[in-house]
Amino acid sequence: xxxxxxxxxxxxxxxxxxxxxxxxxxxxxxxxxxxxxxxxxxxxxxxxxxxxxxxxxxxxxxxxxxxxxxxxxxxxxxxxxxxxxxxxxxxxxxxxxxxxxxxxxxxxxxxxxxxxxxxxxxxxxxxxxxxxxxxxxxxxxxxxxxxxxxxxxxxxxxxxxxxxxxxxxxxxxxxxxxxxxxxxxxxxxxxxxxxxxxxxxxxxxxxxxxxxxxxxxxxxxxxxxxxxxxxxxxxxxxxxxxxxxxxxxxxxxxxxxxxxxxxxxxxxxxxxxxxxxxxxxxxxxxxxxxxxxxxxxxxxxxxxxxxxxxxxxxxxxxxxxxxxxxxxxxxxxxxxxxxxxxxxxxxxxxxxxxxxxxxxxxxxxxxxxxxxxxxxxxxxxxxxxxxxxxxxxxxxxxxxxxxxxxxxxxxxxxxxxxxxxxxxxxxxxxxxxxxxxxxxxxxxxxxxxxxxxxxxxxxxxxxxxxxxxxxxxxxxxxxxxxxxxxxxxxxxxxxxxxxxxxxxxxxxxxxxxxxxxxxxxxxxxxxxxxxxxxxxxxxxxxxxxxxxxxxxxxxxxxxxxxxxxxxxxxxxxxxxxxxxxxxxxxxxxxxxxxxxxxxxxxxxxxxxxxxxxxxxxxxxxxxxxxxxxxxxxxxxxxxxxxxxxxxxxxxxxxxxxxxxxxxxxxxxxxxxxxxxxxxxxxxxxxxxxxxxxxxxxxxxxxxxxxxxxxxxxxxxxxxxxxxxxxxxxxxxxxxxxxxxxxxxxxxxxxxxxxxxxxxxxxxxxxxxxxxxxxxxxxxxxxxxxxxxxxxxxxxxxxxxxxxxx
Numbered sequence: 001x002x003x004x005x006x007x008x009x010x011x012x013x014x015x016x017x018x019x020x021x022x023x024x025x026x027x028x029x030x031x032x033x034x035x036x037x038x039x040x041x042x043x044x045x046x047x048x049x050x051x052x053x054x055x056x057x058x059x060x061x062x063x064x065x066x067x068x069x070x071x072x073x074x075x076x077x078x079x080x081x082x083x084x085x086x087x088x089x090x091x092x093x094x095x096x097x098x099x100x101x102x103x104x105x106x107x108x109x110x111x112x113x114x115x116x117x118x119x120x121x122x123x124x125x126x127x128x129x130x131x132x133x134x135x136x137x138x139x140x141x142x143x144x145x146x147x148x149x150x151x152x153x154x155x156x157x158x159x160x161x162x163x164x165x166x167x168x169x170x171x172x173x174x175x176x177x178x179x180x181x182x183x184x185x186x187x188x189x190x191x192x193x194x195x196x197x198x199x200x201x202x203x204x205x206x207x208x209x210x211x212x213x214x215x216x217x218x219x220x221x222x223x224x225x226x227x228x229x230x231x232x233x234x235x236x237x238x239x240x241x242x243x244x245x246x247x248x249x250x251x252x253x254x255x256x257x258x259x260x261x262x263x264x265x266x267x268x269x270x271x272x273x274x275x276x277x278x279x280x281x282x283x284x285x286x287x288x289x290x291x292x293x294x295x296x297x298x299x300x301x302x303x304x305x306x307x308x309x310x311x312x313x314x315x316x317x318x319x320x321x322x323x324x325x326x327x328x329x330x331x332x333x334x335x336x337x338x339x340x341x342x343x344x345x346x347x348x349x350x351x352x353x354x355x356x357x358x359x360x361x362x363x364x365x366x367x368x369x370x371x372x373x374x375x376x377x378x379x380x381x382x383x384x385x386x387x388x389x390x391x392x393x394x395x396x397x398x399x400x401x402x403x404x405x406x407x408x409x410x411x412x413x414x415x416x417x418x419x420x421x422x423x424x425x426x427x428x429x430x431x432x433x434x435x436x437x438x439x440x441x442x443x444x445x446x447x448x449x450x451x452x453x454x455x456x457x458x459x460x461x462x463x464x465x466x467x468x469x470x471x472x473x474x475x476x477x478x479x480x481x482x483x484x485x486x487x488x489x490x491x492x493x494x495x496x497x498x499x500x501x502x503x504x505x506x507x508x509x510x511x512x513x514x515x516x517x518x519x520x521x522x523x524x525x526x527x528x529x530x531x532x533x534x535x536x537x538x539x540x541x542x543x544x545x546x547x548x549x550x551x552x553x554x555x556x557x558x559x560x561x562x563x564x565x566x567x568x569x570x571x572x573x574x575x576x577x578x579x580x581x582x583x584x585x586x587x588x589x590x591x592x593x594x595x596x597x598x599x600x601x602x603x604x605x606x607x608x609x610x611x612x613x614x615x616x617x618x619x620x621x622x623x624x625x626x627x628x629x630x631x632x633x634x635x636x637x638x639x640x641x642x643x644x645x646x647x648x649x650x651x652x653x654x655x656x657x658x659x660x661x662x663x664x665x666x667x668x669x670x671x672x673x674x675x676x677x678x679x680x681x682x683x684x685x686x687x688x689x690x691x692x693x694x695x696x697x698x699x700x701x702x703x704x705x706x707x708x709x710x711x712x713x714x715x716x717x718x719x720x721x722x723x724x725x726x727x728x729x730x731x732x733x734x735x736x737x738x739x740x741x742x743x744x745x746x747x748x749x750x751x752x753x754x755x756x757x758x759x760x761x762x763x764x765x766x767x768x769x770x771x772x773x774x775x776x777x778x779x780x781x782x783x784x785x786x787x788x789x790x791x792x793x794x795x796x797x798x799x800x801x802x803x804x805x
Contacts, residue, residue: 013033013034014031014032014033014034015031015032015033015034015052015054015055016031017055017056017057017058018031018032018055018083018135018147018149019128019135020032021125021126021137021145021335032052032055032083032147033052034052034053034054035051035052036051036052036083036085037049037050037051037052037083037084037085038050038051038052038062038064038081038082038083039081039082039083039084040062040064040073040078040080040081040082041078041079041080041081041082042077042078042079043077043079043116043154048064048066048071048073049066050064050065050066050067050071051064051065051066052064052083053065053070057075057130057132058389058392058393059392060074060075060076060131060132061073061074061075062075062078062081075132075133075149075151076132076151076152076153077151078149078151078154079114079150079151079154080120080148080149080150080151080154081148081149081150082146082147082148083146083147083148084146085146086140086144086145086146087144087145087146087147088144107123107124107125107139108123108124108126108160108331109121109122109123109124109160110122110123110124110127110136110158110159110160111158111159111160112134112136112150112155112157112158113155113156113157113158114154114155114156115154115155115156116154120150122138122139123138123139124136124137124138124139124145124160125137125139125145126331126334126335127160127331127332127335128332128335128336129304129332130300131152131300131474132149132151132152133149133150133151133152133153133154133155134149134150134152134155134158135147135148135149136148136149136150160328160331225239225242225243225254228258228264228269233264233268233269234258234263234264238258238263241261242254242257242258242261242263245257245261254325255269255322255323255325255326256322256323256326269323280344280345281344281345281346282310282320282344282345282346283346284308284320284346284347284350284351284353284354287310289308289310289354290311293309293310293311293312294308294309296309296312296317296337296339297309297319297333297336297337298336299355301332301333301336302355303355303404304332305321305326305328305329305332305333306321306322306329306348306351306352306355307319307320307321307329307333307351308320308321308346308351308354308355310344312339315339315340316339316340316341316342317333317337317339317340317341317342318341318342318343318344319333319341319342319343319344320343320344320345320346320351321343321345321346321351322345322346322347322348322351323345324343324344324345325343330343349733349734350733352404353733353734353736356404356405390441391441391444391445391448392448394437394441394445395445395448395449395452396473396474398410398412398423398434398435399470399474399476399478399480399496399498400474400476401425401434402425402496402498403476403478403498405425405427406427406428406742407425407426407427407498408426408427408429408497408498408538409425409426409495409496409497409498409538410423410424410425410480410494410495410496410498411423411424411425411426411431411493411494411495412445412446412449412493412494412495412496413493414439414442414487414491414492414493415439416488416489417439418439418440419439420436420437420438420439421436421437421438421439421441421442421445422436423435423436423437428665428666428740428741428742428743429538429663429664429665429743430665442491445494446484446492446494449468449482449484449494449496450464450466450482450484452468452470452472452473452482453466453467453468453480453482454466454467455482455484460486460490460492461486462486463483463484463485463486464483464484465481465482465483466481466482466484467479467480467481467482467565468480468482468496478498478499479498479499479565479567480496480497480498480499481496481497481499481565482494482495482496483495483496499565499567503568503570504543504546504547504549504550504568504570505543505546505547506547506550506551507520507521507547507548507550507551510544510547510745511744511745511788511793512745512747513747513779513784513787515777515779516659516747516749516779516784519657519749519751519777520548520657520659520749521551523656523657523751523752524548524551524552524624524626524656525552526624526656527622527624528619528620528621528622528623528624529619529624529625529654529655529656529752530615530616530619530624530625530626530627530654530655530656531548531624531625531626531656531657531658531659532606532626532627532628532629532637532655532657532658532659533545533626533627533628533629533658533659533660533661534628534629534630534631534632534633534634534636534637534658534659534660534661535628535630535631535632535660535661535662536630536632536662537630538663539661539662539663540661540663540743540745541628541661542563542567542568542604542628543568544659544661544745545602545626545627545628546568546570548626549561549570549573549600549602549626550570552600552624553570553572553573554572555572556599557599557600558574558596558597558598558599558600559572559573559574559598559599559600559601559602560573560574560576560589560593560596560598560600560601560602561573561574561575561576561601561602561603561604562576562578562586562589562590562593562602562603562604563575563576563577563578563602563604564577564578564580564586564604564605565577565578574596576589576592578604585607585611586603586604586605586606586607586608586611587608587610587611587614589603590603590611590614590615590618591614593618594614594618594623598623599623599624600623600624600625600626601615601618601623601624601625601626602625602626602627603615603625603626603627604627604628605627605628605629605630606627606628606629606641608644609644609645609646612641612644612646613645613646615627616646616647616650616651616654617650619654620650620653620654625654629641631660632660633660633748633766633770633780633781634658634659634660634748634749634750634773634778635750635766635767635769635770635773636660636766637658637660638651638655638658638750638760638766638769639765639766639769642760642763648760648761648762648763649761651760652752652756652757652758652760652761653757655752655757655760656751656752657749657750657751657752658749658750659747659748659749659750660747660748660749660750660781661745661746661747661748661781662745662746662781662785662802663743663744663745663746664743664744664746664785664788664794664798664799664801664802665740665742665743665794665798666740666741666742666743666744666793666794667727667728667729667739667740667741667792667793667794667795668729668730668731668732668734668735668738668739668740668741669741670732670734670735670741671730671731671732671734671735671739672727672728672729672730672739672792673727673728673729673730674725674726674727674792675725675726675727675728676723676724676725676726677724677726681726681796682710682724684796685786685789685790685796686706686709686710688782688786688799688800689709689782689783689786690703690704690706690709692774692780692782692783693771693774694767694770694771696771700775701771701772701774701775713790716787716790717790717791724790725792726789726790726792726795726796727792727795728795729795744788744793744794746781746782746784746785746788746799746802747781747784748778748779748780748781748784749778749779750769750773750778751773751776751777751778753776755772755776756769756772756773756776759772781802782799782802785798785799785802786799
């Protein structure tokens with residue numbers, strides 16, 4: 001039953017969580033209230049009529065009263081929620097006692113196609129997106145509107161607004177002479193990049209920004225496609241092709257589509273807009289931001305549309321975005337802020353970086369900290385509901401931050417006494433400090449993660465493992481592997497590994513040296529045998545195996561995989577997840593695969609002798625078997641399997657090759673600095689390279705001379721001037737001023753040969769295997785790393801982290 005407040009005639013409670021059209025957002029008569037009529041249609045066709053009790057988008061729940069029953073429905077279980085009370089759009093006023101005046105509604109068309117084939121269309125006052133779905137405000141006679149919510153789980157496609165609607169052009173920041181220059185060459189510095197040129201001419205103060213916009217308004221509006229054709233950046237045919245593709249990708253702006261098609265770069269589009277329409281380009285690194293102004297744009301909206309609020313004057317808000325003609329982004333910000341929008345340009349990466357600084361750096365502090373929080377006991381809570389809400393937001397934000405920052409692992413570490421808990425994250429192989437939260441939230445945070453991972457909340461004294469499907473709790477399609485480990489004073493550490501499912505990397509894109517790539521392709525295309533990838537945890541073994549599988553994947557091959565967990569999915573593969581708790585291990589899977597007519601079998605890891613024995617047997621009976629080992633080098637893997645009790649003769653016959661690998665930090669290609677190394681540095685490189693050879697009197701096993709080695713390096717890597725050029729880390733906004741961005745693999749490939757098979761059969765030692773493999777062309781991990789240094793992909797500091805074993 002609705003409470004007595006509603007029944008007694010007292011004005012009902014406003015539910016501000018349900019969005020309103022921007023210009024009515026401050027008028028309580030136009031807001032959603034407790035007790036409002038609501039109609040819910042479910043995916044199965046059933047309908048529920050009732051009155052609204054509460055709407056909680058954070059939890060993804062709506063509560064209503066229907067036939068004297070109180071119902072709680074998850075928003076993902078709804079097809080359409082309709083609030084049928086007609087509202088008249090009014091002009092918002094600053095006075096609290098003066099009601100706004102009715103206004104004519106400026107509508108835009110919408111079409112929503114549902115997954116069951118139904119379609120909904122009409123005119124809407126505006127729209128709003130969150131992780132739960134789409135909010136529309138269908139209008140009638142341009143004078144009134146209703147509210148509709150459509151669950152994201154039910155939407156197949158949507159189209160809102162007129163894609164060809166012209167957006168008012170904005171101001172010029174370049175002189176007429178500068179506008180006359182071609183996109184690729186600029187007077188005074190023909191080598192200057194487009195991005196550098198735009199940045200150099202960019203607006204850096206709010207005063208300049210307003211002045212530029214005031215001038216720009218005098219310039220005519222022109223469509224982006226016409227501008228690009230006029231500037232001869234694309235042809236009419238390419239524009240028609242892009243527009244046709246856009247019809248298939250309705251939510252993709254034309255500029256972004258042209259970039260994805262490889263026809264243009266973002267800087268080309270920005271330069272064309274600056275020249276033709278005079279749209280200002282802003283240097284965000286030098287522009288002084290107002291954090292309070294940034295708050296006008298919600299964080300989720302800023303991240304989704306890559307926009308940033310820069311300045312405000314009157315009812316106008318100036319925002320920066322990569323494509324200033326992105327109508328969807330402009331309308332979303334206008335709707336959220338209730339302001340007229342003026343747009344300027346800034347690079348996508350620069351906006352991303354500032355968003356992380358403005359929102360990310362303070363987000364966790366705002367969620368968790370006040371001065372009193374440090375002094376509270378862990379099991380005391382003034383408001384349990386508030387704490388639960390904070391904890392949910394805190395955990396979700398940590399995960400979202402990790403994805404946006406390219407993090408592989410999240411470490412949550414409670415500290416002694418009442419010191420704040422520490423959150424560290426691993427990026428590009430390096431642990432970095434990310435945030436802290438009060439100790440009084442320790443248990444609640446761990447419990448929340450355990451609930452998400454379906455782990456035992458009551459068990460705090462033993463290690464546990466679990467998995468989170470984050471798509472159940474947010475918009476991201478992401479899985480996380482979770483481990484909890486008990487520490488002192490009854491606390492628990494949590495480590496979460498992000499398992500972002502994606503497409504496999506082609507072998508040609510793995511930056512393998514030509515010799516390794518050619519040899520690897522030969523080995524994996526043999527009809528039977530065993531091929532192994534080895535390395536420590538987090539060295540990219542699974543990624544490499546899936547690259548191999550992608551190369552082998554064809555309609556002529558039946559490929560079975562057993563993985564723990566399945567991190568990368570591929571059409572055509574039959575992939576089986578391992579679940580030890582249910583008695584399904586690698587040996588069980590392999591036994592089943594052998595009865596399922598396989599051509600290729602991939603076993604995620606050789607964890608025990610039973611699995612290894614069965615894999616060798618399978619590879620000797622006409623199957624290609626792929627797997628991984630936790631060993632340091634390729635020769636180490638041979639000895640490890642022999643020590644596990646494998647028959648030396650069978651193993652020697654089965655083995656095709658072993659690829660050892662590590663990941664090192666990649667130099668940022670945007671800011672790395674070239675230089676010519678001195679003799680001392682080249683001597684150091686040669687010393688490291690040659691030290692991996694074992695001394696031998698046998699000419700076949702002896703290392704190359706320094707002269708021969710230098711000649712080989714110059715032949716492979718020297719520039720046109722005949723000199724070797726290396727690169728050093730510098731730092732820029734694109735790499736967070738670290739000088740490194742991403743990682744790349746260094747490899748060591750041991751290919752089976754008659755001599756290697758003989759050594760395996762004799763149970764040879766690691767050193768002997770390595771020496772003979774190197775005489776046949778194998779390069780060690782460090783030697784391959786030095787090749788990557790000479791190619792400019794990394795630096796000597798990264799190679800020195802590799803073991804000499």
